[in-house]
Amino acid sequence: MNSGETQVRMEKDALGEKGIPAHAYYGIHTARAVENFPVSGRKTNRHLIEALVLVKKAAAMAHRKLDHIPQAVVEAIITACDEILAGNCADQFVVDAFQGGAGTSTHMNVNEVVANRAIEILGGEKGDYTLVHPLHHVNCCQSTNDVYPTALRIAAIRLLRPLSEAFASLQQALQEKEHELADVIRLGRTQLMDALPMMAGQGFGAYAKAVARDRWRLYKVEERLREVNIGGTAIGTGMNASLKYTFLITDNLQEITGLGIARSEYPMDITQNMDVFVEVSGLLKAAAVNLTKISHDLRLLASGPAGGMGEVKLPPVQAGSSIMPGKVNPVIPEMVAQVSLRVTANDAAITGAAMNGQLELNAFTPLIAECLLESLELMTRAVQIFEERCIRGIEADPTRCREHVEKSSALATALVHHIGYEKAAEIAKKAQKSGKTVRQVAREEGILPLEVLDQILEPLQVTKPGIPGK
Known part of the structure; x- marks a missing residue:
């Protein structure tokens, strides 16, 4: 020395x-x-x-x-x-x-x-x-080729569980927001254009349903990760590892991890095939799609506020500009969208690595491990922050929401079953051209008794199944 x-x-x-x-x-x-x-x-x-x-x-x-x-x-x-x-x-x-x-x-x-x-x-x-x-x-009695995939499955399960819990908590927060905003009417949009009135709470209920699917899918996929190839040694045949050892190490892993680890009946499969990791990553990508959609919706609904929709208010968490005083940006939804893009990129890498395995081993498993574990960690923290620093603090602007409903031509759709499509379209065009509301034009036209007209155009009626006014 x-x-x-x-x-x-x-x-x-x-x-x-x-x-x-x-x-x-x-x-x-x-x-x-x-x-x-x-x-x-x-x-x-x-x-x-x-x-x-x-x-x-x-x-x-x-x-x-x-x-x-x-x-x-x-x-x-x-x-x-x-x-x-x-x-x-x-x-x-x-x-x-x-x-x-x-x-x-x-x-x-x-x-x-x-x-x-x-x-x-x-x-x-x-x-x-x-x-x-x-x-x-x-x-x-071990090889990299049975130890490494087994360890990766254990690590993935241990990260999947808190992610599933984070999605469950996010789902609950969205459902609570659904009830909180159940009486706030806002304008629904399709292709970013005015469509039909809806309750603001209904939008959050739809988000909750999407997140619920993500939570369930991530919870269930753990079952596929529990099957391990430990004891299979180099290519899955088990050479240099006795069956007694294989059963014992599997039992020990169950004991010290608290996970339902199970010995594969065909270790060669687990040694060479990485499709389970692709499945997990694919579900993370699906969750990323939903998170991005929700994030972008919130950015649109909160946009402006004076020059945009301004129908919801996101919690102000930090100043938004080094030059524009008073500007507050939707930074939490932006972060969630960026994490989702990273998860999607990781999924592409995982897919490519998994399909490039050859014969009895996949040499690209380290890339799968790095990308998958990073995605699990990133998404868990992003979902937690999204819930804590954005979703739970969202407020609606009921006045702005109702104003947009009244000023749009959306309510004209409620008249179709009473006066026909063409006449309803004519009223909608007159309202747009004159700057008046559909309600005002319909009253001026005298197409229906006022009490009937008000019943048909009641915004709370047009957010439910059925024909308004009937």
């Missing part, structure tokens, strides 16, 4: 020797990956690291029962895993998220950190792999 600030320890692999910083818990495999993939500066997602460590712990617990590894080594590995899960050594997972090798670099980073911490627990010095070896001990 050299002295001074450049202290290193020498480690060997199949390619030769390499100096490793003496303080580092990672080893030569990780160091080579850091050199090979200085791509983005983004480290492997911490949720994936945690899930990989959980798999290592579950494997050690299985080996403890099967007596595959000396008990002292097993206990040191388990303790090291627990320490890492508690937040220790977080800075030692240094491999870039974008890497070749189907995840082997990240997997070896975990193996080496666990091994070197276990070595210290046993009283040795980092790099003394005669005490605890990253491959022979930490990785016993």
Whole structure:
């Protein structure tokens, strides 16, 4: 070992020797990956690291029962895993998220950190792999190709649950807004043009239904993620892993994660096929579509307020301009739309990575992992902020809403069953040309008794099923 600030320890692999910083818990495999993939500066997602460590712990617990590894080594590995899960050594997972090798670099980073911490627990010095070896001990009966997909499924489930809960909470907030604005009439639009009157609450009820579908879809897709290929080793055949070990590690994963993890009856399928991650990502994209639609609607309804619709008021959360005093922008809906665009872009990358797998393995799984976990994290936080800092604080402007209804030609539609389409269209045109309301023109025309006319044109009547006035 050299002295001074450049202290290193020498480690060997199949390619030769390499100096490793003496303080580092990672080893030569990780160091080579850091050199090979200085791509983005983004480290492997911490949720994936945690899930990989959980798999290592579950494997050690299985080996403890099967007596595959000396008990002292097993206990040191388990303790090291627990320490890492508690937040220790977080800075030692240094491999870039974008890497070749189907995840082997990240997997070896975990193996080496666990091994070197276990070595210290046993009283040795980092790099003394005669005490605890990253491959022979930490990785016993395992391969990147069964550990990595299993860990990714665990990480995805653990992020899916809070996302589903966030959507459930957003749905509730929208339903509460539906009831709150149940008596506020506003003008409905189709193709951005005046259409028919509606209740402002009805619009939020429609949003709640869309979000409810997203919540249910995301809740149910967890079932497909629970099936794992751990024990399948390199290509899913299970070579070098006994069935006893496979059943034990699966049971251990259930115990330490609290998830309904199940061993696949055909591990080769899980090893090579990534379609489940495409399914999850597709559902995130569907949710992104709904979130974007809602966000854009709110921006339109709140636009102006003087020069636009101005029918709803979004909570003012920050000043909107460095030059225009008093301007407040719809920044929360804008953020939600941008997150949705990112999720949609990630879905395209996940789809491409999944379809480019070949034969018994998909080498592009790290891209799937990075994009999927990022989408889950981004969307969860965006939905929470959307609810807390936008939806719950929305108010309507009943006067402005009713004014737009009265000034539009929308109410002319209510007259069709009483005076015919052509006559109703004539009244609508006269109203538009004169600047008067449909009600005013209809009264002047004397087409119906006033009391009948007022009953037909009552805005609350035209927001319900049936023929107004009948």
